Amino acid sequence: MNTKTAVDQGLMLPLMEAFYTIQGEGTFSGYPAYFIRLGGCDVGCVWCDVKESWEAGKWPLVGIEEIVEGALSYEGRLVVITGGEPLMYNLDPLTRLLKAKGFTTNIETSGAHTFSGEFDWVCFSPKKFKKPHPGIYEKADELKVVVFHKSDFEFAETHAAKVKENCRKLLQPEWSKAETNTKKIIDYVKNHPNWNISLQTHKFMDIP
Numbered sequence: 483m484n485t486k487t488a489v490d491q492g493l494m495l496p497l498m499e500a501f502y503t504i505q506g507e508g509t510f511s512g513y514p515a516y517f518i519r520l521g522g523c524d525v526g527c528v529w530c531d532v533k534e535s536w537e538a539g540k541w542p543l544v545g546i547e548e549i550v551e552g553a554l555s556y557e558g559r560l561v562v563i564t565g566g567e568p569l570m571y572n573l574d575p576l577t578r579l580l581k582a583k584g585f586t587t588n589i590e591t592s593g594a595h596t597f598s599g600e601f602d603w604v605c606f607s608p609k610k611f612k613k614p615h616p617g618i619y620e621k622a623d624e625l626k627v628v629v630f631h632k633s634d635f636e637f638a639e640t641h642a643a644k645v646k647e648n649c650r651k652l653l654q655p656e657w658s659k660a661e662t663n664t665k666k667i668i669d670y671v672k673n674h675p676n677w678n679i680s681l682q683t684h685k686f687m688d689i690p
């Protein structure tokens with residue numbers, strides 16, 4: 483099988499980095515987790531904190547068995563697949579293998595591409611820069627909207643209207659503007675208690 487076919491089938495993936503850390507964001511904040519960061523993103527968020535991930539061709543193509551071997555070398559059995567935009571790839575084979583080895587599988591996604599993979603928890607973080615694919619709304623367990631500008635509250639509500647009833651609704655301050663945005667988020671959540679706050683706690687702890 484040639485490399486392109488292997489990538490198309492999700493048997494090889496561009497791996498930017500993989501590391502064992504503490505999930506810093508969202509519902510699983512505080513949980514030890516192995517992060518698999520796939521290279522490549524076509525969404526283009528102006529405030530993205532991993533812009534170096536965007537160009538898929540910069541990262542080595544790694545077979546999914548080798549990716550899972552890396553995860554197996556740590557004690558934790560929670561994996562977070564992120565990027566870049568991980569849904570640019572077929573995640574069925576990787577997540578099937580992770581589940582067969584006993585992992586809980588979580589994803590961080592903008593939802594801008596068609597869904598694939600078998601996930602226990604889907605964190606959907608919609609972006610103004612590229613519209614989400616409509617299929618993501620029924621998959622999302624957590625809607626996590628980054629607040630950069632005051633218009634992001636209205637943006638958050640338009641997506642909240644489309645997710646499942648039991649989907650968690652989180653507002654996360656954009657890191658470089660955290661001081662002013664966090665104040666706005668606190669006021670918003672006090673007045674709209676169906677929303678909760680997510681902070682990038684790994685940045686406060688100075689860990690990956």
Ligand SMILES: C[S@@+](CC[C@H](N)C(=O)[O-])C[C@H]1O[C@@H](n2cnc3c(N)ncnc32)[C@H](O)[C@@H]1O
Binds near residue numbers: 531565626628654
């Ligand atoms: C780097 S993205 C990768 C996964 C996927 N592309 C996405 O955007 O969901 C991981 C998470 O970090 C958030 N994020 C990225 N840059 C951020 C920033 N400057 N401040 C706060 N959150 C940020 C994203 O919204 C997303 O929830």
Ligand SMILES: Nc1nc2[nH]cc(C(=O)O)c2c(=O)[nH]1
Binds near residue numbers: 503505507684690
């Ligand atoms: N510790 C830690 N938690 C995270 N949660 C989501 C992250 C991401 O970049 O997807 C991330 C990350 O990069 N590090």
Ligand code: SF4
Binds near residue numbers: 524527531533565
């Ligand atoms: S979708 Fe995610 S990885 Fe892509 S630019 Fe936006 S925050 Fe960065």
Ligand SMILES: [Mg+2]
Binds near residue numbers: 531532
């Ligand atoms: Mg991050």
